[in-house]
Amino acid sequence: MQREYRPLGRPRHDKQAKPTKAMILDVATQLFLEQGYQVVSMDDVAKKCGVTKATVYYYYATKADLFTDAMIQMMIRIRKRIDEILSAGKPLKERLLEIAKAHLEATINIDLNAFMKEPQNFLSDEQLQQIKETEEKMYEVLEQALKDAMEKGEISQGSSRLGAHAFVAMLTIGNYKDAGGQPIFPSLDEMAEQIVNFYWNGLGN
Amino acid sequence: MQREYRPLGRPRHDKQAKPTKAMILDVATQLFLEQGYQVVSMDDVAKKCGVTKATVYYYYATKADLFTDAMIQMMIRIRKRIDEILSAGKPLKERLLEIAKAHLEATINIDLNAFMKEPQNFLSDEQLQQIKETEEKMYEVLEQALKDAMEKGEISQGSSRLGAHAFVAMLTIGNYKDAGGQPIFPSLDEMAEQIVNFYWNGLGN
Amino acid sequence: MQREYRPLGRPRHDKQAKPTKAMILDVATQLFLEQGYQVVSMDDVAKKCGVTKATVYYYYATKADLFTDAMIQMMIRIRKRIDEILSAGKPLKERLLEIAKAHLEATINIDLNAFMKEPQNFLSDEQLQQIKETEEKMYEVLEQALKDAMEKGEISQGSSRLGAHAFVAMLTIGNYKDAGGQPIFPSLDEMAEQIVNFYWNGLGN
Amino acid sequence: MQREYRPLGRPRHDKQAKPTKAMILDVATQLFLEQGYQVVSMDDVAKKCGVTKATVYYYYATKADLFTDAMIQMMIRIRKRIDEILSAGKPLKERLLEIAKAHLEATINIDLNAFMKEPQNFLSDEQLQQIKETEEKMYEVLEQALKDAMEKGEISQGSSRLGAHAFVAMLTIGNYKDAGGQPIFPSLDEMAEQIVNFYWNGLGN
DNA sequence: CATGAATGAGAATTCATTCAT
DNA sequence: GATGAATGAATTCTCATTCAT
Missing domain, CATH: 1.10.357.10 (Tetracycline Repressor, domain 2)
Incomplete structure (x- = not known):
């Protein structure tokens, strides 16, 4: 929704905000608590993080893993x-x-x-x-x-x-x-x- | 799948034991409580009732309706x-x-x-x-x-x-x-x- | 590709060509032989049959099942x-x-x-x-x-x-x-x- | 994950035993023959070589190239x-x-x-x-x-x-x-x- | 030379729902 | 009253590939 232009490959390091993995975990925690396991899709998490689904899977092999960690x-x-x-x-x-x-x-x-x-x-x-x-x-x-x-x-x-x-x-x-x-x-x-x-x-x- | 054990004598017309709609409601209630809304599919309910999905839809227009009633x-x-x-x-x-x-x-x-x-x-x-x-x-x-x-x-x-x-x-x-x-x-x-x-x-x- | 307009629900019975299941099997056999198991996707089969993927799954629960039967x-x-x-x-x-x-x-x-x-x-x-x-x-x-x-x-x-x-x-x-x-x-x-x-x-x- | 058994004394510089490219080719050949083109992923090859996918791409621009060479x-x-x-x-x-x-x-x-x-x-x-x-x-x-x-x-x-x-x-x-x-x-x-x-x-x- | 981080395009599969019979 | 056949939209997960470091 936010960052529109997402080029392929490794992003230029922006010492910016939280590292991606932490952001994913935070967002996921929030969504899971708000809506429950089933309702939240990996895509929901990804979109809310401004990354692609594949990125979420880069850090968490399965939805269950993400949930567990969250x-x-x-x-x-x-x-x-x-x-x-x-x-x-x-x-x-x-x-x-x-x-x-x-x-x-x-x-x-x-x-x-x-x-x-x-x-x-x-x-x-x-x-x-x-x-x-x-x-x-x-x-x-x-x-x-x-x-x-x-x-x-x-x-x-x-x-x-x-x-x-x-x-x-x-x-x-x-x-x-x-x-x-x-x-x-x-x-x-x-x-x-x-x-x-x-x-x-x-x-x- | 077939009823296994048929008692002797004429069955008491059976009257289907419970009318289909009531059976669907009962089974749905149980399944929803056990597993949650998302996890239970209309097909799960249907199968456990021994009818087809279409039959469930004959009585309940949507899954949300069935859940609400249950x-x-x-x-x-x-x-x-x-x-x-x-x-x-x-x-x-x-x-x-x-x-x-x-x-x-x-x-x-x-x-x-x-x-x-x-x-x-x-x-x-x-x-x-x-x-x-x-x-x-x-x-x-x-x-x-x-x-x-x-x-x-x-x-x-x-x-x-x-x-x-x-x-x-x-x-x-x-x-x-x-x-x-x-x-x-x-x-x-x-x-x-x-x-x-x-x-x-x-x-x- | 062919039949464009595919309404929801059960199609009006057309004593027409082969029943859907047979068509799917035929097409699948041909594709699998031509290209191999992995390369052929369920969608390929579906499209070549003029039906949706879901229809293929209606008849064959998994790709492996379809392949086996074929x-x-x-x-x-x-x-x-x-x-x-x-x-x-x-x-x-x-x-x-x-x-x-x-x-x-x-x-x-x-x-x-x-x-x-x-x-x-x-x-x-x-x-x-x-x-x-x-x-x-x-x-x-x-x-x-x-x-x-x-x-x-x-x-x-x-x-x-x-x-x-x-x-x-x-x-x-x-x-x-x-x-x-x-x-x-x-x-x-x-x-x-x-x-x-x-x-x-x-x-x- | 770590090398388990380190012999005493200075290792003979190891020279990596086989240069990376040759190792990749060998492993790839074996995997392709065993499992077929589609089934073997670049990651499979990489993992079996103990390197990352990116390394495989460093030597072979595409999977097809790797396969061809193999x-x-x-x-x-x-x-x-x-x-x-x-x-x-x-x-x-x-x-x-x-x-x-x-x-x-x-x-x-x-x-x-x-x-x-x-x-x-x-x-x-x-x-x-x-x-x-x-x-x-x-x-x-x-x-x-x-x-x-x-x-x-x-x-x-x-x-x-x-x-x-x-x-x-x-x-x-x-x-x-x-x-x-x-x-x-x-x-x-x-x-x-x-x-x-x-x-x-x-x-x- | 090698890697870590990310993407985009699919793939298999599921499911609520629709409709002719 | 009940069903069989079909769809469309999602969902989880995979993978070849790209790129900054």
Whole structure:
């Protein structure tokens, strides 16, 4: 769409923007998250990068490879972000609130379970495994923070694993839009606060 | 391909067991839930029904129509089930536990948000709207139950809407499998109990 | 190229020419023999048939399937032709001459060994097997004729199997063109006669 | 990927063992003969040589050029081999037997006619011509030997040209494998002997 | 001498959909 | 009510070739 004139052969080195491979990965991540594995075609990715399909294949041998790499990089980024926030010395609840805000802003669909349902048939076992492992690590940083808080008596004992998953699951509420297109709370900040509050207090007070 | 095992005596006219249209809808629902919109082809549905693609088109003008109908029927069924359980006279927590058990058993991917991400581009606004409305109603029965419990003082005041969504969101934890393929709790019953407990008590007890 | 206007859907039944599937098979056989497996694309076949690629795929699920069927039908036809000629009551040499003439006219590349080298990687073992079996049968009719002639004392004892293969191998000489584009003998009839003579008498007379 | 086993001491400068161009040609010849023109990609050649595609293009401007060169070198090698064997002072039949053995061992598909069918469309007229001329010369050495033998009365008069082609054609029988994967004669030596015998005596003794 | 990065033109295959029967 | 035959538009992936370094 943008750069119209794309000559054959190696392009003159332009110290310019990101190297092609990184650009492809970024664009792909975004598209996959927005639309899902099947819907996004390699051509879509290529066009949005201003390169040809063949260039995408130059870097990623298959669509499944591209997807796998995209998911892994994304989850690593998320984990780092969470880790950063969690390592601050504040009370747990405050740190959770920050994570919630950060994620709701990122509009990232963390509903990974459902998200991975369809690609499942197209990824190799090894690819699936790699993704799963990275996902696991993402949960682990949260889990560890909960464990630490339990030890310090900041929260009561319980399954830190369940706690981590519950937190992530509840964040998906932020994606919900009703029939009128309205989210449950009008502002992201309020959404984050309400979710974390509910998560903290539970239904039964 | 042929029916293998024919019982003795005159078959009860068979009446085709289920009229073709209903069979198509059932099969489609199952396939869509299992594999996602894109992955399931009209031919897949047809073959699993033992009819031809053209027959499917005889009943459903487009794939989007079939999907829409399938989703709506499914959500109506779910709503009825929830409604049934909720109308019993037991304490709320017990009723929620029953719903949780029922849903975890049904293996239904209720991660509707993520699930609907890819079809979004293929459904008409009207279709999307219809689905959304049915979904909304599904949440409403839960919401109503929470409101009633608040009024009775069974639980403290709060956003019943958030409560309904949080409950459904937390049920998706049941779908999670770790890198080793293991769910968070080994049995569905334990899973349901732990989820409902967490939902009820919150992290901070 | 020919029929320009090709409406969607099932075409109005025209008791016309050959049914589509047969046409596809015929055209494919011709193209494969002329140009080889790789070179011929499904689109080439489709275009030459005046249908779309999708139509070809309607009848043959893969290119390998089409090729397999084409080869088998061709070899069956050849076998029948040979069989017919061989069952006449004439002296063996005369019958061989007739076969030679018929084949040189058909311009068929009977160099099956070389011809099958490249498809080999693309055909399934089963397909390869099927083709091989049909080929085998083609040789067998020749072999049987040689055996009969040996019994009658028309020719001396020897390996009928080798004799059959030698005959077919020698027919490929007819395909040869020198650097100037000239075949070894100017007319097909002379070619056939010379080949059969050589086959019959050997080099050492 | 790395060289695994490095012997002690200074390597004998290695001189790259074979200059790159020769290596490319060798590898290409082998691959083309094994798999055919279309099937072998420039990348296959490059990879098997441990260089990049661009390097192959550094030496050969097009795939057709590489193929042409490969075929020509191969036919020159074959001609030399045949020539060597033929120039010995033994009886013709013995020399032919040696050629047969040598070729059956080389597993070379000399079915050149069929083999050249597909590249035909991709080679320039000039390239085709070059190949044809080299092929012609290959046949000529055989032809000359037959002519000499006719003059000496070792064999009877006849078309030496046909004789040469018949001999080469019959050697292809050695490539045949039946449906069970078995060649016509179990050992190469027996194969060579039987073929030469048949070639010498003909069918009708 | 050799390579890394990129392209353009196909190739096989899939699939929702259409239409005459 | 159901089907068989056909299409058109995409989709994944391949490959010979080009060109700056």
